[in-house]
Amino acid sequence: MTKQKKIGAIVVAWIALVTGLHFYMNADWSVFMNERLPLDKRKLNVAYIPVT
Amino acid sequence: MFQGFPEIKEALMSNRMQAAFMVAPMAIALRAQGVPIKIVYLGHRYGSAVVVQKDGPVKTFPDLRGKTIAIPSRFSDERLIVHKALRDNGMEPDAVKLVEMAPPDVAGALAAGAIDGFSMGEPYPSQAEIGGFGRVLFHAKEYWPDYISCVLVVRQDVIDTKPEAVQVLVDGIARSGLWLEEGKRNRLHAADFVGRYYFNQDPKLLSWALTNPIDRVMYTPLSPRRADFELITSLMLDTETLDRPIAFEEYVDVQFAEGAKYTTAWKYEPGSGRAE
Numbered sequence: 398m399t400k401q402k403k404i405g406a407i408v409v410a411w412i413a414l415v416t417g418l419h420f421y422m423n424a425d426w427s428v429f430m431n432e433r434l435p436l437d438k439r440k441l442n443v444a445y446i447p448v449t
Numbered sequence: 450m451f452q453g454f455p456e457i458k459e460a461l462m463s464n465r466m467q468a469a470f471m472v473a474p475m476a477i478a479l480r481a482q483g484v485p486i487k488i489v490y491l492g493h494r495y496g497s498a499v500v501v502q503k504d505g506p507v508k509t510f511p512d513l514r515g516k517t518i519a520i521p522s523r524f525s526d527e528r529l530i531v532h533k534a535l536r537d538n539g540m541e542p543d544a545v546k547l548v549e550m551a552p553p554d555v556a557g558a559l560a561a562g563a564i565d566g567f568s569m570g571e572p573y574p575s576q577a578e579i580g581g582f583g584r585v586l587f588h589a590k591e592y593w594p595d596y597i598s599c600v601l602v603v604r605q606d607v608i609d610t611k612p613e614a615v616q617v618l619v620d621g622i623a624r625s626g627l628w629l630e631e632g633k634r635n636r637l638h639a640a641d642f643v644g645r646y647y648f649n650q651d652p653k654l655l656s657w658a659l660t661n662p663i664d665r666v667m668y669t670p671l672s673p674r675r676a677d678f679e680l681i682t683s684l685m686l687d688t689e690t691l692d693r694p695i696a697f698e699e700y701v702d703v704q705f706a707e708g709a710k711y712t713t714a715w716k717y718e719p720g721s722g723r724a725e
Contacts, residue, residue: 428465441607441614444457444469445450447648448521448552448570448599 450647453551454522461486461602468603468618473678474685475524476602480700481691485605487702488673490619490709492599493626496658496666497527497589498574499534501566502559503582510538510586516565519550519558526598527568529684530589537592542688559583570598571666572650572658579657588665595677608702619705620712626668627714629659636660638719672706 398406431439451457454475460466462484470492480486499518501507507516520528528547535544550558555567556576566586567573577583589596601622603615629635640655648655659666675697685691717724 432465436610441468441611441618442466443618444460444466444471446452446454446457446470446552447450447650448573 450649452553454525461604464604467607468601468615470599471602472522472525472527472598473600473681474526474529474690475522476600477678477682477685477695477700478524478691481693481695486602487605487608488600488678488700489603489608489615489702489705490601490622491597491671491673492601492622493597493671494667494669495588495590495596495664497530497568497570497596497598499531499566499568499586499589500559500574500577500583501586502562503577503584505565507566507586510534511540513566513586514540514544515546517546517548519555519564519567519569520547521552521569522549523547523688524685524690526589526596526681527570528690529681529688530593530596531568532684532688534587534592536687556580556583572654575658575661576654579654593680595674597677597681600673603702612704616705616708619709623671623709623712624715626671627712628717629668631714633660633663634719636663672710673701673703 428442431442451460454471457466457469457471458475458479461469461471462479473488476486476488480488501513507513518531520531522528531545531547532542535542548564550564550567552569552573555564555569556573558564559567559577560580560582567577574583574585578585589598601619603618608615629639636659637656640659641652644650644652644655678697678701682691682695686694715724
């Protein structure tokens with residue numbers, strides 16, 4: 398493998414890792430999955446802010 | 450968890466959230482604009498205060514003339530309480546400058562001197578007091594004895610298709626409120642787990658807000674009462690945040706509060722991990 402290909406592979410792996418971590422840590426998958434359930438099986442999502 | 454009411458409004462309208470705790474005037478204004486939601490229960494009573502700099506020049510309410518006060522939204526009870534206090538003190542509505550600010554930002558803004566005061570729900574008045582830079586000028590109930598702020602709002606399609614789920618939610622809030630009113634020990638426990646698991650705030654801050662004094666925030670009675678909302682809508686008309694009178698039945702659905710009328714407090718021993 399040439400040096401250029403090695404650098405390209407590292408960059409791609411890095412982007413894939415950061416993207417994967419972003420989706421794992423920052424996306425709210427429970428809301429996404431809930432919206433794909435049949436209506437009668439969906440949970441109610443209740444919004445609030447940290448105030449009385 | 451959201452950081453401001455405008456974001457909650459958008460999430461509710463787009464159906465990303467099916468229910469929300471939001472300030473009562475915002476819920477009424479949305480309904481008046483045709484958004485299909487209803488208020489079904491209250492979140493609490495009292496719990497808002499106007500706070501000023503501890504060693505600042507504002508000692509009494511008239512000293513606020515010309516000062517800048519932060520509020521969570523134009524469509525909030527915290528704005529209306531300032532309006533009512535101005536009126537009760539014989540001052541003009543524009544005697545203070547109101548600026549909208551996300552609730553978590555107000556204590557820092559007061560400490561930095563960016564604002565002269567704020568009108569906000571707990572625990573931000575407590576945060577300013579504990580931090581040593583803020584002083585409660587007045588609690589909302591001093592000008593508005595049956596003061597309410599956040600209400601539980603549910604989308605109409607959920608009320609129509611899943612009323613049993615809404616009833617479970619309202620029953621749970623009613624039972625939690627009754628449990629909180631059983632005494633200081635329960636409030637301290639609630640402050641601990643809500644601070645750590647829901648609000649991501651220091652439990653000491655919530656302990657202060659829930660117990661200094663014990664009736665600083667009340668969790669009964671939480672049924673929506675016509676007189677309370679008629680006062681809110683009249684103040685909204687005064688402040689031009691509502692462009693027409695609106696009937697109580699148009700924005701409140703009392704069936705769930707009626708259903709929760711005879712609920713009892715959770716039987717829950719702090720630390721047991723099980724409620725019945």
